[in-house]
Amino acid sequence: MTYIDFHTHHLPTEPDVVAVVDGRDTWGLHPWRAGEGWPASVPDLSARLAIGECGLDALRGPSMQAQLEVFRRQVRLSETLGKPLIVHCVKAIDLLLQVHRELCPSVPWLLHGFRGKPQQLRSLLAAGMYVGFGHRHNAESLRLCPLARLMPETDDDPMHPIREIYNNVALAQGISVPQLCTAMDENYHAFFKKEPPRG
Numbered sequence: 001m002t003y004i005d006f007h008t009h010h011l012p013t014e015p016d017v018v019a020v021v022d023g024r025d026t027w028g029l030h031p032w033r034a035g036e037g038w039p040a041s042v043p044d045l046s047a048r049l050a051i052g053e054c055g056l057d058a059l060r061g062p063s064m065q066a067q068l069e070v071f072r073r074q075v076r077l078s079e080t081l082g083k084p085l086i087v088h089c090v091k092a093i094d095l096l097l098q099v100h101r102e103l104c105p106s107v108p109w110l111l112h113g114f115r116g117k118p119q120q121l122r123s124l125l126a127a128g129m130y131v132g133f134g135h136r137h138n139a140e141s142l143r144l145c146p147l148a149r150l151m152p153e154t155d156d157d158p159m160h161p162i163r164e165i166y167n168n169v170a171l172a173q174g175i176s177v178p179q180l181c182t183a184m185d186e187n188y189h190a191f192f193k194k195e196p197p198r199g
């Protein structure tokens with residue numbers, strides 16, 4: 001049984017945890033850093049799984065206009081490379097959905113660290129997005145999210161390991177942890193178009 005952590009900033013320390021580590025497995029410019037502008041050169045991204053985390057944050061970082069510009073570039077990059085996008089979005093879901101409609105991406109997007117209510121969840125699902133759930137989340141949204149669109153994550157929180165998140169998700173979804181692990185293997189495959197690595 002493998003626990004996949006779909007978005008984290010820490011290297012996994014346990015052999016049965018597979019983690020998508022920000023900066024190691026993905027490449028992107030976080031919205032808080034969008035003011036730095038686009039880098040002069042983009043590294044070779046062929047071994048990376050996804051672009052991100054990138055996105056929009058209405059509470060932190062440079063102006064929304066600066067964030068939008070850098071975000072749109074990353075959306076285009078993910079399309080060019082055919083790699084999925086990992087999105088950070090705080091208090092800007094309507095704008096995010098607008099960009100999604102505008103750019104009509106062909107690769108899937110994961111909105112990580114979702115804490116919104118079911119109404120917002122429904123809009124994201126209708127747009128075809130995957131939704132990441134960590135320690136802090138809306139319980140009703142976690143219960144309602146279809147398993148095929150759900151991704152457990154620890155993000156930047158070492159206090160709540162991925163096993164704990166899996167326990168919470170399995171409980172909310174009314175399934176066992178092994179069932180959840182199997183479903184998350186399938187989600188990994190559907191999202192990254194690759195088999196999850198074995199520990």
Ligand SMILES: [Zn+2]
Pocket residue numbers: 007008009022053155156
């Ligand atoms: Zn993060």
